[in-house]
Amino acid sequence: MLDTPSQRVEDVRLQSFSVAYEYPVVFTRDAFALGNRSLIDVLARREPHKRHRCLIFADQGVLTSLPDLSCQIENYAAAHAGRMDLVGPLVPVPGGEICKNDPDTTPRLLEALSRHAIDRHSYTIAIGGGAVLDAVGYASAIFHRGVRHIRFPTTVLAQDDSGVGVKNAVNQFGLKNLIGTFAPPWAIINDSVFIDALPPREKRAGMAEAIKVALIRDGRFFEWLESHADELIRFSRPHMDHLIKESAALHMRQIAHGGDPFEMGSARPLDFGHWSAHKLEQLTRNEVNHGEAVAIGIALDTRYSVLSGRLAAGEDERVARLLEQLGFSLWHDALEHADAHGHLLLLKGLSDFREHLGGELTVTLLAGIGKGLEVHEMDDRLISQSIDWLKQRK
Ligand SMILES: NC(=O)c1ccc[n+]([C@@H]2O[C@H](COP(=O)([O-])OP(=O)(O)OC[C@H]3O[C@@H](n4cnc5c(N)ncnc54)[C@H](O)[C@@H]3O)[C@@H](O)[C@H]2O)c1
Numbered sequence: 001m002l003d004t005p006s007q008r009v010e011d012v013r014l015q016s017f018s019v020a021y022e023y024p025v026v027f028t029r030d031a032f033a034l035g036n037r038s039l040i041d042v043l044a045r046r047e048p049h050k051r052h053r054c055l056i057f058a059d060q061g062v063l064t065s066l067p068d069l070s071c072q073i074e075n076y077a078a079a080h081a082g083r084m085d086l087v088g089p090l091v092p093v094p095g096g097e098i099c100k101n102d103p104d105t106t107p108r109l110l111e112a113l114s115r116h117a118i119d120r121h122s123y124t125i126a127i128g129g130g131a132v133l134d135a136v137g138y139a140s141a142i143f144h145r146g147v148r149h150i151r152f153p154t155t156v157l158a159q160d161d162s163g164v165g166v167k168n169a170v171n172q173f174g175l176k177n178l179i180g181t182f183a184p185p186w187a188i189i190n191d192s193v194f195i196d197a198l199p200p201r202e203k204r205a206g207m208a209e210a211i212k213v214a215l216i217r218d219g220r221f222f223e224w225l226e227s228h229a230d231e232l233i234r235f236s237r238p239h240m241d242h243l244i245k246e247s248a249a250l251h252m253r254q255i256a257h258g259g260d261p262f263e264m265g266s267a268r269p270l271d272f273g274h275w276s277a278h279k280l281e282q283l284t285r286n287e288v289n290h291g292e293a294v295a296i297g298i299a300l301d302t303r304y305s306v307l308s309g310r311l312a313a314g315e316d317e318r319v320a321r322l323l324e325q326l327g328f329s330l331w332h333d334a335l336e337h338a339d340a341h342g343h344l345l346l347l348k349g350l351s352d353f354r355e356h357l358g359g360e361l362t363v364t365l366l367a368g369i370g371k372g373l374e375v376h377e378m379d380d381r382l383i384s385q386s387i388d389w390l391k392q393r394k
Pocket residue numbers: 059060061062065094095096097100128129130131132134154155156157158161162163165166167168169177194195197198199202290
């Protein structure tokens with residue numbers, strides 16, 4: 001019997017194209033001093049003679065600790081009026097996770113973009129910690145299907161990790177980062193003045209991400225961190241600058257050359273130490289902040305790497321010592337919280353991780369200092385032993 005045409009004919013045409021992304025990451029100081037051209041240069045990168053329309057959003061925490069900032073920005077825009085057109089007053093955004101949790105944030109940001117007639121050739125500029133950058137980045141990515149977006153990260157974590165990446169997100173239905181996009185920004189300007197204004201706890205937290213990326217990619221950077229722990233614990237400015245630049249460069253290299261910038265596969269090497277960190281943040285209701293939880297997660301997975309025979313004995317001690325020297329505590333009681341059946345709640349972090357990746361678990365462990373290694377399962381017993389090891393350090 002002959003096939004009917006609809007059964008027989010299959011016409012598949014492969015559509016294929018690639019898009020090259022490029023964005024500058026600028027390191028500077030006093031970006032809004034009148035003579036600093038960092039912002040003007042990135043605005044004018046493609047159209048040097050135009051007057052560029054900009055709407056600026058700023059983290060309320062930053063505005064509180066730098067009360068002159070909005071005035072300074074207005075003066076800067078006035079001094080560069082030939083290139084920069086501030087279309088409205090600076091829009092404050094509540095800082096921290098609140099802005100990602102509040103369902104009104106995105107509509108409110110979109111409304112501001114609409115009211116000021118931001119178009120695909122205008123700029124939105126976000127000044128803030130990782131949370132504000134995520135929320136404003138998300139609104140900018142969906143408004144008109146994406147408008148030009150410039151980030152000014154203001155925390156160590158945002159400058160040395162999240163701010164230089166390509167993701168944004170807000171929280172929804174009680175789930176972190178559930179709604180978001182991959183949207184490479186127009187430019188990133190890392191200004192060290194914002195770092196000076198941070199409370200010590202926030203300065204320290206961001207260092208965990210630098211240690212993380214050193215451990216999976218760059219043993220020499222890890223050795224540098226070890227040999228300058230004394231300066232880092234005092235937040236010496238040149239040493240903080242170096243930590244931020246090196247860590248940002250390693251994160252950028254991973255995104256550009258790791259083969260999966262938009263995370264289509266299952267591996268997330270930059271999430272070393274994060275399966276337990278995310279769970280710990282949740283279990284402690286963010287009493288432990290992200291960087292602090294990552295420090296614990298790094299120590300846990302480093303010890304696990306030794307116990308599972310992948311990493312030389314003693315390297316776990318070395319990593320834990322550096323973290324402790326920098327002032328991180330590697331213990332929280334929530335690490336040993338269990339359900340009614342005696343199962344560790346932390347272990348749910350692994351199944352959450354698997355779910356987020358889409359089925360296949362991929363966790364990065366260490367094969368050496370500076371050498372990440374992907375594995376697809378973890379042994380509950382060895383995880384428990386790693387937790388015991390952390391407890392002994394209390
Ligand atoms: N998009 C990504 O790829 C990515 C990656 C990692 C983390 N993140 C997100 O980043 C967020 C965490 O960001 P974070 O660690 O930067 O902290 P944060 O944005 O939560 O800010 C912490 C606090 O510091 C305040 N603050 C920020 N900068 C300040 C400054 N210079 N001076 C004084 N106070 C200041 C904020 O108002 C807030 O109260 C989380 O929501 C996390 O999910 C995103």
